[in-house]
Amino acid sequence: MSTAGRPTPGFWEAASAIARGMATVFKQTFRPDTTERWPAEIVPTPERSHIGRHRLNRHEDGLEKCIGCELCAYACPADAIWVEGADNDPENPVSPGERYAKDYQINYLRCIMCGLCVEACPTRALTLTSYYELSFTSREEAIWTKEQLLEPPPPLGTDPVDREGR
Amino acid sequence: MDALDWALLVARVVAVFAALLVAVMLTIWFERKVIADFQTRTGPLRAGPRGILITLADGIKLFFKEGILPAMVDRPVYLIAPVIAMLPAFLAFAVVPFGTSVTLFGREVPFQVADLNVGILWILAMTSMGVYAVVLAGWASGSNYPLLGAVRSSAQMISYEVGMGLAIVAVLTYSGELSMTGVIEAQSRVWNVIPQFPAFVVFLIGGLAETNRPPFDLAEAESELVAGFHTEYSGIRFAMFFLGEYLNTVTVAAVATTLFLGGWRGPWFDGFAPWLGPLLWFVVKVVAVLYVFVLIRATLPRMRYDRLMNFGWKVLIPFGLVWVLLTGAVVVLPQEIGRRGVLLAGAAVLGLVLLASFVAPLVQRRREVAS
Numbered sequence: 001m002s003t004a005g006r007p008t009p010g011f012w013e014a015a016s017a018i019a020r021g022m023a024t025v026f027k028q029t030f031r032p033d034t035t036e037r038w039p040a041e042i043v044p045t046p047e048r049s050h051i052g053r054h055r056l057n058r059h060e061d062g063l064e065k066c067i068g069c070e071l072c073a074y075a076c077p078a079d080a081i082w083v084e085g086a087d088n089d090p091e092n093p094v095s096p097g098e099r100y101a102k103d104y105q106i107n108y109l110r111c112i113m114c115g116l117c118v119e120a121c122p123t124r125a126l127t128l129t130s131y132y133e134l135s136f137t138s139r140e141e142a143i144w145t146k147e148q149l150l151e152p153p154p155p156l157g158t159d160p161v162d163r164e165g166r
Numbered sequence: 167m168d169a170l171d172w173a174l175l176v177a178r179v180v181a182v183f184a185a186l187l188v189a190v191m192l193t194i195w196f197e198r199k200v201i202a203d204f205q206t207r208t209g210p211l212r213a214g215p216r217g218i219l220i221t222l223a224d225g226i227k228l229f230f231k232e233g234i235l236p237a238m239v240d241r242p243v244y245l246i247a248p249v250i251a252m253l254p255a256f257l258a259f260a261v262v263p264f265g266t267s268v269t270l271f272g273r274e275v276p277f278q279v280a281d282l283n284v285g286i287l288w289i290l291a292m293t294s295m296g297v298y299a300v301v302l303a304g305w306a307s308g309s310n311y312p313l314l315g316a317v318r319s320s321a322q323m324i325s326y327e328v329g330m331g332l333a334i335v336a337v338l339t340y341s342g343e344l345s346m347t348g349v350i351e352a353q354s355r356v357w358n359v360i361p362q363f364p365a366f367v368v369f370l371i372g373g374l375a376e377t378n379r380p381p382f383d384l385a386e387a388e389s390e391l392v393a394g395f396h397t398e399y400s401g402i403r404f405a406m407f408f409l410g411e412y413l414n415t416v417t418v419a420a421v422a423t424t425l426f427l428g429g430w431r432g433p434w435f436d437g438f439a440p441w442l443g444p445l446l447w448f449v450v451k452v453v454a455v456l457y458v459f460v461l462i463r464a465t466l467p468r469m470r471y472d473r474l475m476n477f478g479w480k481v482l483i484p485f486g487l488v489w490v491l492l493t494g495a496v497v498v499l500p501q502e503i504g505r506r507g508v509l510l511a512g513a514a515v516l517g518l519v520l521l522a523s524f525v526a527p528l529v530q531r532r533r534e535v536a537s
Contacts, residue, residue, distance in 0.1 A: 008532050018466065025465045028204045035208040 042157040050128035051113065054106055056149045057125055064094055064150070065125030068101040075120035080110035104146035108134050129153045174275055182279050186259055190412045191221040196453070197460050204464040225405060233401035238308030247306060248399065248406035251299035255413035258292035261285035262420045263346050265430050265445040277430075277445065278347070285346040286334055289421055290327070293376055296414060297323045300378075300395045303407070307398035315394030318384050318471065323376055325478040330372025332486025333365040336493040337425050350429035357428040364489055366426045368482060370458070373418035375478070377411065379459060381466040384474060419455040420448075427451045480528060488521055 068085025086102035094100040131153030202209030210217030265277030304316020341352035386394030434443025495514040
């Protein structure tokens with residue numbers, strides 16, 4: 001049995017190491033808990049965090065940034081994004097340029113929140129928000145449509161799904 | 167024995183059975199809460215006040231889950247193994263005195279199901295039965311990981327039972343009693359934990375290994391063996407293994423309390439409910455031992471299998487033997503003062519030296535290999 005060059009500790013050395021270890025663990029009892037008691041108490045997420053739901057952004061004049069290029073869908077390792085592009089009506093464009101997203105869906109049963117879609121997006125149309133209350137009660141609800149994704153996320157703790165089961 | 171005696175006996179058995187079920191429930195909750203404390207978490211919170219009903223909720227869930235019967239299993243053995251895991255765990259507790267006694271309907275009702283004159287042997291016998299459950303479950307599952315877990319655990323439990331047995335022998339020699347009540351009686355002046363501290367440590371280590379608790383949970387090492395011997399069990403049958411395991415933990419804590427910590431002994435007001443004090447003291451001591459178990463679990467990582475065996479056979483058992491010898495000398499010498507006493511003392515010292523000469527080269531060689 002190789003001891004990998006380390007000297008085997010003697011009895012007192014080993015016993016005191018175990019005792020010190022147990023004392024260290026015991027001391028943790030007096031440290032305050034770090035558990036967040038969600039949803040009773042909602043701790044605000046850091047300002048720059050992007051750990052939750054996607055959002056489709058608009059330009060300042062109200063036009064959608066998304067140009068329907070489908071790069072996000074190609075980048076997605078979980079195949080969670082569905083994009084259908086179409087040509088803009090020059091009289092009444094949805095987005096600047098030639099193309100826009102006619103349909104845009106993200107399936108949150110598939111999404112793994114890796115953010116590769118955001119990296120792939122050439123126009124910064126797709127970003128992640130810090131809204132993490134993504135529970136749903138049916139498969140249909142798990143698929144978010146373009147209209148839903150264009151909306152800014154509501155404040156945390158206002159999701160209509162009843163998590164307490166009461 | 168008349169009808170009333172029988173009725174009281176049955177009532178006692180039912181009461182202990184129910185109390186043990188509740189005790190297991192609370193033990194699991196206690197362990198989760200304490201370990202959460204050590205990890206600066208809160209642990210269970212939702213079910214009941216401070217999450218005390220979490221085990222009940224888990225139990226109900228397991229009860230209603232589908233019990234999958236894998237295709238390769240040896241049906242009768244597979245089905246009976248969880249029962250074997252649970253039953254001896256209950257039976258072992260029968261001889262543990264958890265209080266003094268109370269007078270009901272003019273009868274003296276002891277706080278103990280049965281005061282066997284060989285009580286400690288009964289406990290050893292019953293806890294050893296637990297090995298059968300593990301071995302049978304592993305074998306009957308017809309799958310690789312359970313079998314490996316069963317083989318590991320049978321070797322481990324048998325090895326550590328020897329060390330634990332030696333610690334018990336030392337205590338019993340010191341007390342001069344085999345029945346649990348007698349052992350408590352012998353601790354009226356000073357608890358055994360003081361003169362028999364090394365035996366106490368050996369007993370706790372052996373007890374941890376015997377109940378497959380961390381750091382000796384190699385039978386169900388999830389990083390190596392999925393879930394060990396109960397990999398193929400689900401639903402209520404898994405719950406029975408779980409229950410048996412925690413029952414064994416409670417029993418080991420109760421036996422440690424009885425043998426080393428003076429059982430139900432402790433200061434109490436005279437006159438006011440004289441049965442309540444001992445009961446409370448017993449519970450407090452058992453909880454204290456359980457706390458130490460949880461602290462050990464939270465601190466020490468799982469041992470490697472070869473080191474486990476080395477520790478059991480090359481450290482615990484030789485040490486236990488030396489300690490039994492020393493205890494024997496201390497007990498017998500005062501009785502045999504004179505030439506025989508001196509002879510015995512000489513023999514004991516000689517034996518110690520011999521043992522040391524056996525053990526020292528082993529230690530020395532390990533050091534040399536290391537350097």
